[in-house]
Amino acid sequence: MRLKDKVAIVTGGGVGIGKAYAHGLAKEGAKVIVADIQDGEAKKVADEIKATGGEAKAVYVDVTSVEKTQAMAQAAITTYGRIDILVNNAGLYSALKKKNFMEIDGEEWDSVMAVNVKGLWHCVKAVYPAMKQQGKGKIINISSGTVLGGSPLFLHYVSSKSAVIGFTRALAREVGGDKICVNSIMPGLTISSANQEGVMTAEQLADRRKRRAIQRDQYPADLVGTVIFLASDDSDFMTGQSIAVDGGMNMH
Ligand SMILES: NC(=O)c1ccc[n+]([C@@H]2O[C@H](COP(=O)([O-])OP(=O)(O)OC[C@H]3O[C@@H](n4cnc5c(N)ncnc54)[C@H](O)[C@@H]3O)[C@@H](O)[C@H]2O)c1
Structure with missing residues (x-):
């Protein structure tokens, strides 16, 4: 087990790809805080992990909220005493x-930035004091x-x-001195529950397969190994990197 005794927070861990991350980290021995705005789904994932002998706790979080992200980090500390990994x-x-860029309204634009960018910053601010104090993250x-x-159209x-x-x-660059590694993953189009509900047509999925070096569909399980690697000690000298995991569609 590569993550024994580590504590991981997975935001959006209740459904889709995040759910696969939560299960994958737990299988490697991590204690997982499954954090999601869909707290009912997060609870199901935490229960599944516990039913298979792992440790997990579901926490409600809205990543656009400073207060809720602070409470998420506090829940990790209160329950497990530390925070080693934030996904x-x-x-x-x-x-x-x-939709066409002319049709996106300002409110929708702002909400995408609030969740997909500012939300990450809120979560980092919430976990940083624990990681800094531990001397690793x-x-x-x-x-x-x-x-x-x-x-x-996106x-x-x-x-x-x-x-x-x-x-x-x-x-x-800012947290390297604290021995905190920060990396990102660039997943290719992944058949998560989201796509299955019709975001991509069968034709679009077939086109995507053709453009990959490994010509098959991508699933959440294809991303889990990279998350475990970046969460583990094996990647301790790697930071600031962005890794494409997409069957070789993009090579950058
Ligand atoms: N599926 C893909 O093809 C694909 C490809 C590249 C990157 N991604 C990224 O991977 C991540 C997961 O993708 P997915 O397909 O599982 O997407 P998804 O839309 O199915 O899941 C998103 C998750 O984020 C949660 N969430 C949304 N707003 C939130 C908020 N304000 N606070 C807390 N939680 C919130 C949702 O409840 C859900 O659990 C996303 O960041 C997505 O952008 C997905």
Whole structure:
């Protein structure tokens, strides 16, 4: 077990890809705070982890709230005594409809930035004091392969996920002295529960398969190994990096 006795927070851990991260980290021995605005779903995931012999606790969080993100970190400390890993996964993705940039209204633009960018900052601020005091930490920010491909009709989303790359690099420089590693993952189009509900058509999925070096669909399980690596001691000298995990669609 590569994460024995580590404590991990996974935001957006109640559904989709975040749920796979929560299960994967728990299987490696981490105690997992499953944090989500959908707290009922987070509770189901925590119960599943506990039913298979792992340790987990569900916590309600709205990452746009300073107060709620502070409470999330406090719940980790109160329950497990430390915070080793933050997976900044919560995002506005499946909730968004693709549309021309002229049709995106200001309110929608602001809410995407509030969750996908500012939310990460709130979570980092909440966990930093514990990681600094412990003298070590792992922060994993979830960006997107759309940044490399410049996916159209998703301008607010792609802009927000591009910001995650800059955020990762600048933060890595600021906290390197505290032995806190900050990296990001750029997942390719992943068949999470979100896509299955019709975000992508069958034709679009077939097109995506063709553009990959490894020509098959991508699933949440394809991302879990990279999260575990970045959460583990194996990546202790790696920081500020953005890793594409997409079957070789983008090579940057
Ligand atoms: N599915 C893909 O193809 C894909 C590709 C690249 C990157 N991503 C990114 O991976 C992450 C997970 O993707 P997914 O497919 O599981 O998406 P999803 O839309 O199914 O899940 C998003 C999660 O974030 C949570 N969330 C949303 N707003 C929140 C808030 N204000 N506070 C707390 N939690 C909130 C949701 O409840 C949900 O658990 C997202 O950041 C997404 O942008 C997904």
